[in-house]
Amino acid sequence: MWCRRLACLFKVPCRLRGSTRHCSPWLPRDRRSVLAAVARRYHTAPGSLKCAWQLHGDHLELRYANTLMRFDFVWLRDHCRSASCYNTKTNQRSLDTASVDLGIKPKAVRVDETTLFLTWPDGHVTRYGLEWLVKNSYEGQKQQVMHPRILWNAEIYRQAQVPSVDCRSFLETDEGLKEFLQNFLLYGIAFVENVTPTKEDTEILAERISLIRETIYGRMWYFTSDFSRGDTAYTKLALDRHTDTTYFQEPCGIQVFHCLKHEGTGGRTLLVDGFYAAEQVLRQAPDQFELLSKVPLKHEYVENVGDCHNHMIGVGPVLNVYPWNNELYLIRYNNYDRAVINTVPYDVVHRWYTAHRTLTAELRRPENELWVKLKPGKALFVDNWRVLHGREAFTGYRQLCGCYLTRDDVLNTARLLGLQA
Numbered sequence: 001m002w003c004r005r006l007a008c009l010f011k012v013p014c015r016l017r018g019s020t021r022h023c024s025p026w027l028p029r030d031r032r033s034v035l036a037a038v039a040r041r042y043h044t045a046p047g048s049l050k051c052a053w054q055l056h057g058d059h060l061e062l063r064y065a066n067t068l069m070r071f072d073f074v075w076l077r078d079h080c081r082s083a084s085c086y087n088t089k090t091n092q093r094s095l096d097t098a099s100v101d102l103g104i105k106p107k108a109v110r111v112d113e114t115t116l117f118l119t120w121p122d123g124h125v126t127r128y129g130l131e132w133l134v135k136n137s138y139e140g141q142k143q144q145v146m147h148p149r150i151l152w153n154a155e156i157y158r159q160a161q162v163p164s165v166d167c168r169s170f171l172e173t174d175e176g177l178k179e180f181l182q183n184f185l186l187y188g189i190a191f192v193e194n195v196t197p198t199k200e201d202t203e204i205l206a207e208r209i210s211l212i213r214e215t216i217y218g219r220m221w222y223f224t225s226d227f228s229r230g231d232t233a234y235t236k237l238a239l240d241r242h243t244d245t246t247y248f249q250e251p252c253g254i255q256v257f258h259c260l261k262h263e264g265t266g267g268r269t270l271l272v273d274g275f276y277a278a279e280q281v282l283r284q285a286p287d288q289f290e291l292l293s294k295v296p297l298k299h300e301y302v303e304n305v306g307d308c309h310n311h312m313i314g315v316g317p318v319l320n321v322y323p324w325n326n327e328l329y330l331i332r333y334n335n336y337d338r339a340v341i342n343t344v345p346y347d348v349v350h351r352w353y354t355a356h357r358t359l360t361a362e363l364r365r366p367e368n369e370l371w372v373k374l375k376p377g378k379a380l381f382v383d384n385w386r387v388l389h390g391r392e393a394f395t396g397y398r399q400l401c402g403c404y405l406t407r408d409d410v411l412n413t414a415r416l417l418g419l420q421a
């Protein structure tokens with residue numbers, strides 16, 4: 001059941017942070033393609049940034065800026081950015097890809113210092129910037145991380161002295177917002193200070209960076225330990241580290257917490273960087289990491305309390321990685337809400353439990369725990385795809401408000417401010 005071919009994709013040495021260059025040898029490995037290759041190699045004039053190309057039977061090989069790239073001919077035709085193929089006003093393709101002959105091959109190739117020119121059998125000419133090709137080739141992407149992050153344990157996070165942003169600067173200046181978002185993207189948590197402790201003011205914060213994701217808990221929620229909903233969150237009990245809404249097909253991207261009141265003891269918030277823990281698993285036991293990223297699981301929310309009746313099911317592995325560079329983008333970890341495991345045979349289940357234990361041990365290391373006491377006026381934003389939260393048991397009256405945000409819209413705001421997200 002575990003796809004061999006996919007497993008082999010995971011052999012790339014690229015890691016969660018930083019990147020390992022992984023260049024293939026310049027000569028084609030396969031003898032047939034050597035025979036099919038055009039005998040001569042073509043180089044641009046000496047003095048320029050060196051570019052060399054070779055036309056093979058089924059692809060174009062290009063070496064530029066220390067990157068060896070291989071391009072499929074249909075891909076090349078499909079990515080023509082000429083006026084008839086691509087609308088630069090809308091940034092949309094106008095070429096009908098289905099009209100491209102799957103056996104297409106360029107009839108002429110030329111390279112100057114900055115550009116590759118291909119002439120197609122019908123005479124159409126496509127030009128590609130060499131820099132554009134490096135950036136957009138598979139080989140180029142494989143060396144990149146999509147989301148630059150700083151993985152942390154408590155010590156790393158404290159040492160970094162990540163500043164909280166002031167509410168006014170967050171709401172009124174692009175610099176304040178950008179600084180906040182940069183920290184949020186790097187660490188997966190960020191704080192805004194001096195917020196008026198009301199639900200309305202918290203909503204204004206949320207709307208500054210995203211759209212609020214309305215869920216079965218409402219748009220903006222308040223909660224206390226009144227068990228108004230059928231979930232442990234609505235009690236005074238401790239909650240072990242977890243991510244929320246694992247029972248949605250797409251778990252909520254961001255969670256905002258603002259403690260409006262607490263008259264009592266305990267109730268501190270626990271934060272753990274799930275990607276830091278996952279990276280430790282990858283280092284110690286890559287097979288277990290792989291298993292956690294392949295075994296699909298269900299999480300479930302069944303509620304029947306008062307007028308609230310809900311049944312949610314979400315499916316996905318604990319660790320979600322991009323297959324081309326093995327970069328983690330989502331951890332789904334909630335032992336309370338994990339459903340019956342009926343999607344895996346018994347022997348795989350046992351290996352999965354072992355892997356889950358390794359991850360849990362990492363998540364539970366005291367040095368990975370960041371404890372904070374949320375106070376009125378200080379809003380916390382948590383990347384619910386990365387950072388786990390929990391809380392200590394408490395006494396007395398405690399009221400939290402907050403909301404979930406749609407991840408796409410947070411990243412959209414970040415990109416519009418010039419950040420890589």
Ligand SMILES: C[N+](C)(C)CCCC[C@H](N)C(=O)O
Nearest residue numbers: 217221223231233243244245
């Ligand atoms: C945040 N708020 C109190 C509204 C909901 C809590 C949801 C709790 C649920 N067990 C989960 O982890 O998703």
Ligand SMILES: O=C(O)CCC(=O)C(=O)O
Nearest residue numbers: 233239244269389390391
């Ligand atoms: O009460 C808390 O601090 C957090 C509870 C919780 O996990 C949640 O609301 O998602």
Ligand SMILES: [Fe+2]
Nearest residue numbers: 233243244389
């Ligand atoms: Fe939670």
